[in-house]
Amino acid sequence: MSPIRMGRATVTPVSAAELGSRTTELSMALVSGADELDPSGVAVARRVVDKAVERSGIAGDHTVVALAGATGSGKSSLFNALVGADVATIGARRPTTSRPTAGLWGDSDPSELLDWLGVAARHVVELPGTAPKGEGGKAAPAASTKPAAAGQVVGSLDGLVLLDLPDFDSRELEHRREAERVLELVDVFVWVTDPQKYADARLHDEFVSLLSQHDAVTLAVLNQSDRLAPDAVKTLTQDLGKLLVADGVTDAKVLATSTVTGQGIPELKQRLANAVAGHAASRQRLKADIVGASLRLRPGVADSEADVGRVPRDELDASLARAAGVPIVLDAVARDYRREAFAHTGWLFARWTKGFAADPLRRLRLDRTGGRPPIHVEIDGADVRAVLGRSSIPAPTVSTVSAVDLATRSFVREASEGLPVRWAQAAEEAVDRGDGALTDSLDRAVIGTSLRARRPVWWFVVNILQWVLGLVALAGLVWYAVLWGFALLQLPRPETPSVGILPLPLVMLVVGVLIGIGLGVLSRWWARIGARHRRTVVGKRLTESVATVADEHVLIPVDEVLLRHRETREHLDAAAG
Numbered sequence: 001m002s003p004i005r006m007g008r009a010t011v012t013p014v015s016a017a018e019l020g021s022r023t024t025e026l027s028m029a030l031v032s033g034a035d036e037l038d039p040s041g042v043a044v045a046r047r048v049v050d051k052a053v054e055r056s057g058i059a060g061d062h063t064v065v066a067l068a069g070a071t072g073s074g075k076s077s078l079f080n081a082l083v084g085a086d087v088a089t090i091g092a093r094r095p096t097t098s099r100p101t102a103g104l105w106g107d108s109d110p111s112e113l114l115d116w117l118g119v120a121a122r123h124v125v126e127l128p129g130t131a132p133k134g135e136g137g138k139a140a141p142a143a144s145t146k147p148a149a150a151g152q153v154v155g156s157l158d159g160l161v162l163l164d165l166p167d168f169d170s171r172e173l174e175h176r177r178e179a180e181r182v183l184e185l186v187d188v189f190v191w192v193t194d195p196q197k198y199a200d201a202r203l204h205d206e207f208v209s210l211l212s213q214h215d216a217v218t219l220a221v222l223n224q225s226d227r228l229a230p231d232a233v234k235t236l237t238q239d240l241g242k243l244l245v246a247d248g249v250t251d252a253k254v255l256a257t258s259t260v261t262g263q264g265i266p267e268l269k270q271r272l273a274n275a276v277a278g279h280a281a282s283r284q285r286l287k288a289d290i291v292g293a294s295l296r297l298r299p300g301v302a303d304s305e306a307d308v309g310r311v312p313r314d315e316l317d318a319s320l321a322r323a324a325g326v327p328i329v330l331d332a333v334a335r336d337y338r339r340e341a342f343a344h345t346g347w348l349f350a351r352w353t354k355g356f357a358a359d360p361l362r363r364l365r366l367d368r369t370g371g372r373p374p375i376h377v378e379i380d381g382a383d384v385r386a387v388l389g390r391s392s393i394p395a396p397t398v399s400t401v402s403a404v405d406l407a408t409r410s411f412v413r414e415a416s417e418g419l420p421v422r423w424a425q426a427a428e429e430a431v432d433r434g435d436g437a438l439t440d441s442l443d444r445a446v447i448g449t450s451l452r453a454r455r456p457v458w459w460f461v462v463n464i465l466q467w468v469l470g471l472v473a474l475a476g477l478v479w480y481a482v483l484w485g486f487a488l489l490q491l492p493r494p495e496t497p498s499v500g501i502l503p504l505p506l507v508m509l510v511v512g513v514l515i516g517i518g519l520g521v522l523s524r525w526w527a528r529i530g531a532r533h534r535r536t537v538v539g540k541r542l543t544e545s546v547a548t549v550a551d552e553h554v555l556i557p558v559d560e561v562l563l564r565h566r567e568t569r570e571h572l573d574a575a576a577g
Contacts, residue, residue: 014283016056022290023052025575029297033568036422037300045293051185052286054116062110063281064117064161065272066100068183069192071167074223077259078192079103079164082269087123087164100165100182105276106158117185119163157269160276187281188272194224195232198240219255219271220244226258294576301569302419308559311415313550317543319407320550323400324442325393326542332360333451333538334531341527344455345462347520348470365392366451393446396439404438408554415558423565430557438553445545451538456530462523466516473512479505 027049034042067075080086083103101121102114114122165182166175183189222240225233237254244254255271257264275281321327336359343354396404408431416424479496483505486493497504 013280014287016283019052019056019283019286019290022287022575022577023049023056025571026290026294029294029568029571029575032564032571033301036420036426036565037297037568041293041296041300045297047184048286048289048293052290055185055282055286058113058116060108060110060113060159061282062108062113062159062161063188063276064113064163064186065188065190065275065281066163066165066183066186067190067192068165068168068179069223070194070197073167073192073194073197074259075167075192076164078221078223078257078265078268079162081259081262081265082162082272083123083125085123085125099178100163103160103162103164105160105162108159110161113161117163117182119182125157157273157276160272162272187285188275189218190268191218191220192223193221193240195222195228195236198222198236198243218249219268220249220253221264221268222254222256224258224260225256225263226260291576294572298569298572298576300420300422301565301572302423303569305419305562305565306415306417308415308555308562311411313411313547313555316407316411316550316554317547319400319403320438320442321543321546323396323404323439324446324542324546324549325396326446326539326546328393329364329366329446329451329542330535330539332364332366334535335360336452337531337534338524338527340455341459341530342520342524344459345466345520345523345527347516348466349516350520361451363392366447393443411554412558415562419565423561427558427561430561431554438549441549441553442546445549446542449538449541449545451541453534453537458526462519465519469512469516469519471512472508473516476505476508476510476512480509 026045030037030042030045030049067079069075079101087101087103099121100117100119102110102117102119102123104110104122104124114120163182163186165179166172168176168179168183220240222233222237228236233256237256240254255264255267257268259265339354339357339360343351346354409428412427412431413424416427419427483493483496499507
C-alpha cells in the first residue's frame with residue numbers, strides 16, 4: 001500500500017545520506033558513460049541530479065503537493081476546498097488557471113522553495129478561528145462554509161505547500177509547459193480527474209505512466225462524484241484504479257471527492273497529512289526520480305563485459321608483426337649472424353671476401369650504431385630517416401595493412417561482444433589507427449629492440465684454431481719460398497726435415513690449408529644452426545615489442561572503454577538500488 005494512503009502516519013523514510021549517495025552514484029554514472037548512453041535519458045538524468053542537489057540545499061522541511069488534471073476536472077474548486085478560501089479563480093470559460101497558485105500551511109517561511117519552484121501566487125492558510133491572510137499579507141475572503149472544510153485530520157499539515165497547476169491539456173501551450181515544468185519539481189502528485197476524462201489518453205500516456213515509479217507519492221482523485229450514482233462512483237473508481245495499474249502504478253487506489261457535497265475531502269486532507277508527516281515526501285520523490293532516471297539509462301549498459309587480457313590476440317600480434325616487417329628483420333638477423341660467424345670462424349685467407357657482402361642490418365638502419373652515417377658521407381633520404389630514428393624497413397603492403405585492420409576489428413568485436421551498440425562503437429573508435437601513429441610506433445619498437453647478442457664462445461675457439469692453422473700454412477709456404485731462393489741462387493740447400501716421405505714444409509702447408517678450409521666449412525654449417533637460434537631469440541624480443549605496441553594502441557584503449565562501461569553499470573545499479 002502506498003505510504004500516503006489512509007492508516008499510515010509516515011512516508012517510507014529516505015535519509016539524507018541515502019539520497020546523497022544515490023545522487024552521487026547517478027552523477028558518477030553520467031561522468032563515466034554519458035557519451036555512450038541514450039542522449040534523452042542522459043538529459044533527464046542531469047536534470048534529476050541538478051534538481052536533487054538544488055532541492056537538498058533549500059532550507060526548511062516542506063512537502064510540495066501538486067493538484068494536476070485536465071481542463072474542467074475541478075482542480076481549482078478542490079484547491080479552494082482544501083485551503084478553506086476562494087483563492088484559485090473558478091470560471092465557466094476554460095482554461096482559467098494560467099499560473100500555479102500555492103497554499104501554505106505552518107509558520108516556516110517557504111519563500112526560497114517557492115522561488116525555486118517559480119510560484120509567485122501564495123496564500124497562507126491560517127488555523128481555524130483566525131483571519132486568513134492572502135498574498136502580500138492582505139485579508140483573504142472568508143473561509144468557505146461548504147462541508148469540505150469540515151472533518152477531523154489526524155496529524156498536522158504544517159509544512160504543506162499545496163499547488164494548483166494549470167491544466168496539462170490546456171489549449172494554451174504556455175499553460176501546458178508550465179504544468180509540466182512544475183510537475184518535475186513537486187514531491188507528491190494528486191491526479192485530479194472527473195467522470196468524463198478519467199480515461200483520457202494524455203493523462204495516462206504522457207503523465208501517469210511516465211511517473212509511475214512515484215507510486216509512493218502518487219494519489220488519484222475522481223472529482224465531481226456528486227454527478228454520479230453511488231454504484232457508478234464505485235464502478236468508475238475501480239475502472240480508474242485498473243487504468244493506473246496498467247500505467248505501472250502498483251497497488252493503485254482512487255479516492256472519490258466532491259466539492260459540492262464534501263465527499264472525500266476529509267479523507268483527502270488526512271492523506272495529505274500522512275504525506276506531510278515526517279517531512280520525507282520530498283526525499284522520497286527525489287529518490288524516485290533518481291531511481292527512474294537510473295532505470296531508464298540501465299538498458300544502455302550490459303550486465304557484464306569481457307576481460308581484455310583473456311581475449312585471443314594471436315592473430316592481432318601476428319598481423320602487427322608482419323606490418324612491422326618482423327620477418328624481414330629476422331631474415332636480416334640470421335644473415336648477419338652467418339656473416340659475423342664467417343668473419344670469426346671462416347678460413348683465415350678467405351675472410352677478406354666478407355667485404356663484398358653488404359651488412360643486412362645496416363641496410364635496414366638497424367645496425368648497432370643506430371644507423372647514423374659518418375659525417376664525411378653524403379647524406380641521402382635513408383640517412384635522414386636513420387637520424388630521425390626511423391628504419392629503412394619496407395613499408396607494409398596494402399594487403400598487410402588490410403590484414404592489420406581486419407585483425408584489429410576482429411579483436412575489438414570479440415572484446416566488445418554483448419555490449420550495446422554505442423559502447424561497441426566507442427571501443428572501435430578508441431583504437432588508434434590514424435595518422436600513421438601505429439606504423440611509427442611499430443617502427444620505433446623494432447629500432448628499440450636489441451637484435452644482437454654476445455658472441456658465442458665457439459667463435460673464439462675456432463678463431464684461435466684458424467689463426468694457428470693459417471700461421472702453420474704460412475710458415476710452410478715461407479719455408480718453401482726460402483728453399484726456392486736457395487735453389488735460385490745455387491746455394492747449398494739445407495737439409496729439410498720430413499714426416500715420413502713428405503717434407504715438413506709441405507705437411508705444414510697442406511695441413512694448414514686443408515684443415516683450415518675444413519674447419520671453415522664445418523663452422524659455416526654450425527653457424528646456420530646458430531643463426532636459427534639467434535633468429536628465435538630475437539623473434540621473441542620483437543614479439544614482445546610488437547605486443548607492447550598492441551597494448552598501447554589497441555588493448556589499453558579498449559580496456560579503458562570496458563572499464564568505463566563497468567563503472568557506469570555499477571554506478572547505475574547503486575543509484576537504482
